[in-house]
Each structure stands twice: as structure tokens, then as C-alpha cells.
Amino acid sequence: MSMLTIEDLVVRVRSQDGPRTIVDGVSLDIERGEALGLVGESGSGKSITARTVLGLFPAGSQVSGRIEVDGFSVLGADRRGLTALRSRRVAMIFQDPRAHINPVHRIGDFLTEALRRHLGMDRAGAARRAVGLLADVGIPDGERRLRQYPHELSGGLLQRVMIAAAIAIEPDLILADEPTTALDVTTQSEVMAILGELRTQRGMAMLFITHDLELAAATCDRTAVMYAGRIVERQPSKSLAQQPLHPYTSGLLGSRPSIETVAHRLPVIPGRPVAAFEAGEGCAFAPRCGFALDRCHRERPPVEHRLEGEVACHRHEELTGVLAGEPIAAPTGAPVERSVDV
Ligand SMILES: Nc1ncnc2c1ncn2[C@@H]1O[C@H](COP(=O)(O)OP(=O)(O)OP(=O)(O)O)[C@@H](O)[C@H]1O
Ligand SMILES: [Mg+2]
Numbered sequence: 001m002s003m004l005t006i007e008d009l010v011v012r013v014r015s016q017d018g019p020r021t022i023v024d025g026v027s028l029d030i031e032r033g034e035a036l037g038l039v040g041e042s043g044s045g046k047s048i049t050a051r052t053v054l055g056l057f058p059a060g061s062q063v064s065g066r067i068e069v070d071g072f073s074v075l076g077a078d079r080r081g082l083t084a085l086r087s088r089r090v091a092m093i094f095q096d097p098r099a100h101i102n103p104v105h106r107i108g109d110f111l112t113e114a115l116r117r118h119l120g121m122d123r124a125g126a127a128r129r130a131v132g133l134l135a136d137v138g139i140p141d142g143e144r145r146l147r148q149y150p151h152e153l154s155g156g157l158l159q160r161v162m163i164a165a166a167i168a169i170e171p172d173l174i175l176a177d178e179p180t181t182a183l184d185v186t187t188q189s190e191v192m193a194i195l196g197e198l199r200t201q202r203g204m205a206m207l208f209i210t211h212d213l214e215l216a217a218a219t220c221d222r223t224a225v226m227y228a229g230r231i232v233e234r235q236p237s238k239s240l241a242q243q244p245l246h247p248y249t250s251g252l253l254g255s256r257p258s259i260e261t262v263a264h265r266l267p268v269i270p271g272r273p274v275a276a277f278e279a280g281e282g283c284a285f286a287p288r289c290g291f292a293l294d295r296c297h298r299e300r301p302p303v304e305h306r307l308e309g310e311v312a313c314h315r316h317e318e319l320t321g322v323l324a325g326e327p328i329a330a331p332t333g334a335p336v337e338r339s340v341d342v
């Protein structure tokens with residue numbers, strides 16, 4: 001049984017102009033201990049998809065489809081079931097740590113709350129464990145940090161505190177929503193290394209959300225690419241990066257500069273991304289796609305099995321081998337020297 005199964009997830013929110021679809025038929029699965037990257041531009045529905053796994057929906061939204069965590073049905077769950085899910089099985093690292101931590105509580109209160117409430121630890125035991133967790137994420141002077149307030153910590157440090165809180169409950173599945181986007185490159189690779197190590201040590205499955213396709217491909221077993229509320233391609237990371245099947249994937253690979261490969265790659269994707277409710281009849285990517293035919297503007301492409309994954313593009317067979325990928329970097333899960341910013 002998969003650790004996470006999402007099948008045909010549709011999320012509609014209320015708006016002044018009527019219901020708006022923001023996630024439009026997403027299906028994905030993650031095996032026990034596996035890491036799946038979820039990549040796409042802003043507004044494609046990545047965060048909403050991850051939040052629905054915890055049963056967190058925008059107020060007044062309609063949600064349909066199936067979400068199962070290790071066989072437990074999230075969409076059918078009552079409050080008690082959802083509390084148990086969030087407190088013991090699935091943890092989320094939210095996109096913006098400052099928005100998800102109470103600014104008037106000390107770091108120690110934040111970290112020990114879950115340990116005391118859900119694991120039944122006493123105050124002293126929880127504090128000791130919290131110091132250990134901070135050490136695990138590369139923060140050596142835990143006792144001092146526990147007494148500090150969120151505003152006293154840098155963004156990178158706070159992100160590590162969030163990771164420590166997420167692993168405190170020893171979850172089976174971690175939903176990491178752009179855990180490194182706000183960080184400088186060095187801190188970014190340290191945080192990725194920490195997540196990679198923790199995953200290997202504890203056998204956690206992970207949904208890793210990012211804008212950075214190459215980072216996802218280098219750190220996750222498989223990668224899914226999302227556009228306008230749908231998954232347009234899903235492959236083992238290596239093949240996705242070397243031989244993308246969807247023009248959007250290829251465009252994302254091309255939108256990072258690289259001296260050796262720039263000559264034969266697609267230019268940066270023109271135009272702006274759209275949300276699901278802004279997409280027309282046909283393929284949502286067609287208005288930005290250099291390969292679009294009439295049919296692409298009229299008919300929505302179905303998701304088809306291809307190689308070891310899936311793709312939704314009318315022209316995927318003709319385009320095989322035409323779209324540019326690039327050699328994938330070595331996995332960055334290897335331990336790196338850790339330093340702590342203050
Ligand atoms: N609470 C909400 N109510 C209504 N619409 C929402 C809500 N949250 C998000 N949306 C809309 O849903 C779409 C998808 O949002 P989501 O936050 O999932 O995107 P994302 O892929 O995570 O983007 P980013 O990369 O910027 O984080 C967007 O168009 C967004 O405006
Ligand atoms: Mg997001």
C-alpha cells in the first residue's frame with residue numbers, strides 16, 4: 001500500500017465571480033520512504049494540493065476525489081481522525097515559517113508543545129528532546145535557542161526549527177512546501193542535506209514542493225510537474241531531467257542559465273503562468289507553448305502512461321527526443337558541513 005495516494009483531486013473555491021477551480025484532477029502517489037518532487041510556477045496549485053493531504057482547505061471550498069494516507073481516507077475523516085493524522089503521521093513544513101509560528105511564544109514552547117500534547121512527555125523530557133531535535137537539524141546551542149522568540153532568529157534558522165518541529169512527531173510522511181526558497185544557496189543545500197539524512201535514517205516519505213525542477217530532480221526519486229492545477233508530467237527524476245516529455249518541463253529546465261547547454265535549449269518560457277480557473281478549453285499550457293497546434297488550443301490532452309510515468313500532451317510522441325533535457329546533477333543528499341547562521 002502506498003504511503004500517500006491522491007486520486008482525481010479537484011478543489012474549487014468561492015469567489016465573487018462564482019466557484020473557481022484551483023486544483024483540477026490531480027493524481028499522484030508516494031511509496032513508503034520515497035521522495036516525490038512537485039514542481040511548477042506560482043499559482044499552479046502545489047500548496048493547496050499539499051494542504052488538502054492534512055485536510056486543510058480554504059474556507060467554503062468544495063473538494064472531491066480521494067486522498068489516502070497509508071489507507072486512511074482524509075476526505076472522509078472526522079475531526080478526531082484528522083487530529084490523529086496531523087499529530088502522529090503527517091507533518092508539514094509550511095512555505096512561510098513566520099506565518100506559521102506564534103510570534104509571542106518562545107521557540108521552546110513551539111517545539112515542546114507537540115511532544116507534550118501528542119507524545120505525552122513531561123516538561124523536562126520534552127525540553128531535552130527539543131534540544132536533541134535542534135542538534136539533528138544543525139543547531140548546536142539548543143538550550144539558548146529554546147528561550148528565544150521567533151523574531152530573534154534568521155530565516156534560515158527558523159526554517160530549521162520548523163523542520164525540527166516537523167520531525168518531532170516522527171511522521172511517516174513529511175510535506176515540505178518550498179522549505180528552502182527563502183534561503184541563500186549555502187543554507188539551502190544544508191537544509192536539503194538535513195532532510196535527505198533524516199529521510200534515510202527514519203524512512204520517511206516526502207512530498208517536496210519547489211519551483212526549482214533541477215533541485216527536485218536531484219533530490220527526489222520521482223518528480224511531478226504541475227501546471228494550472230494539473231499534473232502535466234510525472235517520471236523518475238533522472239529521465240524527467242534528461243528526456244522531458246512535456247514542453248513545459250523542457251521549458252522549466254531551460255529557464256535556468258547554464259553555460260554549456262544554453263545554445264541548444266528552449267528559451268525561457270514566454271508569457272505568465274495561469275491558475276486552473278484561467279485556463280481555456282484546450283491544454284492550459286498551449287498559449288505559451290512553442291509546439292502548440294490548433295488541436296492543443298481546442299482539446300484538453302488526457303494524461304497518458306508513457307515510459308515509467310505519465311504525460312498530458314497531444315504531441316508527446318512526436319516530441320520524444322526533440323525536447324532538451326540536461327545532464328542531471330549528482331544527488332545532493334550527501335552530508336555537508338553544517339554551519340549555523342545567527
Ligand atoms: N485560500 C484561498 N482562497 C482562494 N483561492 C486560493 C486560496 N489559496 C490559494 N488560492 C488560489 O489557488 C491557486 C493555487 O494556489 P497555491 O497556493 O496552491 O499555488 P502554488 O503552486 O503553491 O504557488 P506558489 O509557488 O506561489 O506558492 C492560486 O491561483 C491561488 O490564488
Ligand atoms: Mg505555494
